[in-house]
Amino acid sequence: MVQELHKELKIRSYDGEKDCARVEELERGCEIVGPADRVFLFTDTLGDPICRIRNSPSFYMLVAELDGELVGVVQGSIKLVTLARPHGNLGLATVGYILGLRVAPLHRRRGIGSRLVRSIEQWFVSNHVEFAYMATDKDNKASVKLFVDSLGYVKFRTPAILVNPVSPYRALHLPSHVEIKKLRTKEAELLYRKFMSSAEFFPNDIDDILENRLSLGTWVAYYKGEAWEDIRYESVSAGSEYWRGPRDWAMVSVWNSAELFKLRVLGRAPLSCLIYTKSCRLMDRFFPCFKIPPIPEFVDPFGFYFMYGVHCEGKSSAQLVRTLCQFVRNMARKSKDCKLVVTEIGARDDVRLHIPHWKLLSCPEDLWCIKALNGEEQSSLQLHESTVSPPTRALFVDPREV
Secondary structure (H helix, E strand, O other): OOOOOOOOEEEEEOOHHHHHHHHHHHHHHHHHOOOOOOOEEEEEOOOOOOOOOOOOOEEEEEEEEEOOEEEEEEEEEEEEEEEEOHHHOEEEEEEEEEEEEEEOHHHOOOOHHHHHHHHHHHHHHHOOOOEEEEEEEOOOHHHHHHHHHHOOOEEEEOOEEEEEEOOOOOOOOOOOOEEEEEOOHHHHHHHHHHHOOOOEOOEOOHHHHHHOOOEEEEEEEEEOOOOOOOOOHHHHHHOHHHOOOOOOEEEEEEEEHHHOOEEEEEOOOOHHHHHHHHHHHHHHHHOHHHOOOOOOOOOOOEEEEEEEEEEEEOOOOHHHHHHHHHHHHHHHHOOOOEEEEEEEEOOOOHHHHHOOOOOOOOEOOEEEEEEEOOOOHHHHHHHHHHHHOOOOOOEOOOHHHO
């Protein structure tokens, strides 16, 4: 039941100088009422509430005030991506991503969240956005009820969030018969446009992502004895037969989320998890030959590396994907605050089967919901076809939206 607002609700643009401290206070207030009987993550934005959208091509943040009190916030970003068109065709679409919706605990169930979302949708429409989408935990009943039942969003995709802890004690051994090479930014862009441009939500500005200071680089893995021929613009435009890459290869890019924000574990971890963590840490320190991957301690705020654009080619590329994941995990060990390596992969993407992760820390089904904003019949048809049929393409998760 939604209670009626007896005071005038004012929704306006975020003012960094005026609102920063108040937004942080709101976030802490939402943290206090979190579930005490389970583990959950709290995001520390390090004094920059818009850090999660700052690297997007276009972004906006709204705040809601009630009698001078800041009672809610929402953020949005806009980009151009690949999306399925009617009858199985592919095309570009302008999409808006909604994130960071927060309402003060004492002011919930009063329609403030709905007002904030509708306001950010209005900003999308004014910028010619065709579709709005959001992501949430599929078990977050309040969020699903708001977006699906009240605001007309439909369930779209259920990618998996795969999490692998970083051991501070030892590096993982990499196979000696696998070669790993770091690509130049331009070469990485050309490879992504060639092999992943048909993936759902592939960003048209992939070059800006790869050139961002938070993108640590792109690496490829292939078996020794095969040659890696540098890819050039001419070979891409001419066709794949003019690029003589290895028969089997894999690639991954890494985004340093630890520089943007930190995470804190809140709530109560199961006793079995705590016992396992302590036991594994002792075993790993004194008996490293057993190779038991321990869970790092999460007492202090920590960061993570996000792997994006994971792709492989060839019948024997599974080991190459695993090797790249091990390589990134070893790289993360050298970062002071990095305790996890995370990625998000589409539900039908076979590459997810080859990515090392801990089920205890991972989320097998993140929920993406989407809504057509322009009211055109073609967009509605496209949305219907996309949601009623199972995904047939890989899903590209933009690291700027993690």
